[in-house]
Amino acid sequence: MGVSSTDETNGLGAFAALAEAAGSGDAAARAFAELAKTLGEVEVGYIGPERNMHTPEERAAGRLLIASALHHGFECWFPADPKRPIFQRWLSATKKLLGDNPDAVYYGAVCDPEGTYRIRGNVHGACYTSFSVEVGARDGKLSGGVVSTLNDNEFDIAADGSYEIIASQEPRPRNWLKLSPDAGTITTRHYWEWERNVAADPTFHVPLWIEPLEDPGPAPPMDDAAVAAGIQRVINFVRGSTLDFPEFSIDLMPEWVSREVNVFSGAKEGESNAEIGYAAVDNDYRQTRYEIGLDQALVMRGRFPRCRFANVVLWNHRLQTPPYRYRNVSINRRQVTYEADGTFKIVIAHRDPGVPNWIDAAGLTTGMIFWRFLLPEEHVGHIETELVDVESLKK
Numbered sequence: 180m181g182v183s184s185t186d187e188t189n190g191l192g193a194f195a196a197l198a199e200a201a202g203s204g205d206a207a208a209r210a211f212a213e214l215a216k217t218l219g220e221v222e223v224g225y226i227g228p229e230r231n232m233h234t235p236e237e238r239a240a241g242r243l244l245i246a247s248a249l250h251h252g253f254e255c256w257f258p259a260d261p262k263r264p265i266f267q268r269w270l271s272a273t274k275k276l277l278g279d280n281p282d283a284v285y286y287g288a289v290c291d292p293e294g295t296y297r298i299r300g301n302v303h304g305a306c307y308t309s310f311s312v313e314v315g316a317r318d319g320k321l322s323g324g325v326v327s328t329l330n331d332n333e334f335d336i337a338a339d340g341s342y343e344i345i346a347s348q349e350p351r352p353r354n355w356l357k358l359s360p361d362a363g364t365i366t367t368r369h370y371w372e373w374e375r376n377v378a379a380d381p382t383f384h385v386p387l388w389i390e391p392l393e394d395p396g397p398a399p400p401m402d403d404a405a406v407a408a409g410i411q412r413v414i415n416f417v418r419g420s421t422l423d424f425p426e427f428s429i430d431l432m433p434e435w436v437s438r439e440v441n442v443f444s445g446a447k448e449g450e451s452n453a454e455i456g457y458a459a460v461d462n463d464y465r466q467t468r469y470e471i472g473l474d475q476a477l478v479m480r481g482r483f484p485r486c487r488f489a490n491v492v493l494w495n496h497r498l499q500t501p502p503y504r505y506r507n508v509s510i511n512r513r514q515v516t517y518e519a520d521g522t523f524k525i526v527i528a529h530r531d532p533g534v535p536n537w538i539d540a541a542g543l544t545t546g547m548i549f550w551r552f553l554l555p556e557e558h559v560g561h562i563e564t565e566l567v568d569v570e571s572l573k574k
Contacts, residue, residue, distance in 0.1 A: 206407035210414075217414050221245055225421040231496060236543070241421075244497040247274050248420040252413035256319040259412060261291035262395040266367065266387045272379050275499035276420065278549065281376035281509045282490050284369045288389050289317075292362040295347040295393070301340045301386040302331060307370040307487045307553050309459060310344065310356050316363035319415030321424075327357035328460050332554070346389075365389070368459060370488045370553065372513040379504045437467035441477055443550070443562040463559050465550035469493075469527065471540055476528035476569040479548075481562040482521060483512055488553040491525065493538060494546055501541040510538055532572040 225241060232238045251274060255267045266286040270279040290296060302308045309330035315323030329344065334354040336342045346356040346365060356365070369385050371377040401409070429438055434447035443465045463486075471477050483489050492509035494500055501508045515523050516535035525536040527548070540546070552559050 205403055207403050207410065210407040210410035214410055214414050214417075217417060218245070221417065221421045230426070237496065240495045240497045240499065243275070243499065245417065245421060247276050247499070248417045249413070250274050251276055252319065252416040255287060256289070256412040256416050257409040258401075259289040259319075259409070260398055261289050262294065262391065263398055264288040264290045264296065264365075264389050264391075266365075266389055268384075269366075270378070271381060272502070272504050273381075278494060278498040279378070279500050280370075280490070280492055280551075281378045281500060281503045282370055282372065282488075282492075282511050284378060284383065284385055286367040286369075286385065286387055288365045290346070290358070290362065290365055290389075292348065292358050292360050294358075294391050295345065295349065296389050296391055298344040298346060298356070298365075299388045300342055300344075302336060302342070303340060303369070303385050304371065305369040305385070306372055307331065307368065309368045309461070310346075311366045311368075311459065312346070312356060312358055312362045313364045313366055314359065314361045319412035319419065320363070321416075321419040322364070322366075325460055326359045326362060329354075329356045330461055330554070341386075345392075372488055372490075372511045374513060376503055376509070433464075435464045435466060437465075440468050440470050441564050441566055443467050443548075443564065445559070445561065459553070461554050463552040463555050465559070465562060467548050467564075468545070469540075469548050470545050471527060471529070471566070472544060473529050473542070474569055476526050476532050476567055476572060477548075478565045478567060478572075479523075479525045479527070479562055480565075481523060482560055483523065484552060484555045484557045484559050486552045486555040486559075488512075489551065491538070491548060491550045493527065493540060493543075494549060495543055496546060498547070501539070501543060506539045506541055507537060508539055508541065510536060526572065528569045528572075530569065532569050534572050 226232055226238050230241065232241050251269070255269070266288045269285040269287050270276060298310070307330065309328060311328045312326045313322035313324070314326045315321070334342055334344055342354070344354045344356055345351050346358055348358045348360070350357070367387065377383055429436070434444060437444040446463060469477060479491070488511070490509055490511035492500060503509065510525060515525070517523055523536065525538060526532050526534055527538045527540050529540045529542050531537055550562065
């Protein structure tokens with residue numbers, strides 16, 4: 180469809196009105212104008228071949244990331260009040276950022292590193308619960324690494340599943356989550372190995388509260404300056420998720436990120452995830468880039484180690500899962516049909532191959548395959564792969 184002169188005039192008129200508002204004395208108006216300018220810069224500088232977006236599908240994924248970043252920015256960063264933190268659910272079936280996972284629910288709370296907080300919650304049947312403190316994650320900026328973690332092996336849990344944790348710089352003898360002067364947010368992880376994907380349920384809620392030990396008093400209404408500051412945090416998050424998101428050379432990636440397409444490599448002995456933002460230090464990861472034609476299938480074979488939780492999930496190159504409410508884009512141990520010897524054979528294909536353990540690539544011929552093994556009690560064995568004709572699996 181073409182653009183009529185009326186549409187064009189209306190568009191220019193809206194922009195002119197925004198520019199005029201930005202010239203007023205209202206800081207919030209200027210912030211909204213800066214957000215509009217930022218979105219234009221992201222469209223020009225992020226969407227395109229410079230970020231390996233060569234096809235309409237890849238550019239659509241990039242714009243979905245922008246939309247999710249805006250969604251998250253206004254939901255979680257715009258109202259952020261470090262002195263009065265609240266846990267916000269980070270990801271969902273419709274908000275995809277930073278490697279979402281159908282079998283997990285994540286929350287985040289923006290905190291003041293000088294504060295002392297009481298966290299109350301309930302594991303709610305999760306097979307794994309943990310807290311991590313992210314450094315550098317202030318004012319909408321992304322995490323620069325993890326300063327401390329606390330998983331459910333390391334804090335006391337009552338018979339009814341409830342617990343209480345103190346987050347502070349001052350050490351506590353037990354149930355203590357360490358804050359540091361450069362701490363910005365507290366991230367939580369909650370995993371379930373269910374037949375259905377827990378994150379597909381928009382109504383599912385983990386009981387979780389955080390409150391300062393010293394009452395800061397009621398928050399004032401958001402005035403012009405506060406609204407402007409909130410919008411600036413949104414701008415920071417959108418830029419950090421797109422234009423400013425680092426493009427790492429494969430040589431600088433951890434050893435568990437494979438250098439070969441459709442092939443998995445192992446983790447380096449003693450390698451830590453602490454320098455990776457929003458990573459869990461007690462996870463063992465495996466990742467590779469996949470390339471699977473529409474008539475092909477990638478077969479993965481291996482054996483699960485003894486661990487608290489394990490699954491494998493597909494992402495596009497923006498670290499987003501395909502829609503999983505009506506597709507199987509991941510599989511956990513509970514969902515697997517095992518071979519007679521206890522090993523697994525999991526198949527990634529674009530259509531039903533007629534065998535168990537099918538992960539639906541949803542027509543995305545290239546993307547990422549990501550494995551996670553939580554609190555492994557033994558060595559994570561090699562995952563073998565084979566690229567085959569999908570029809571050959573039915574024989």
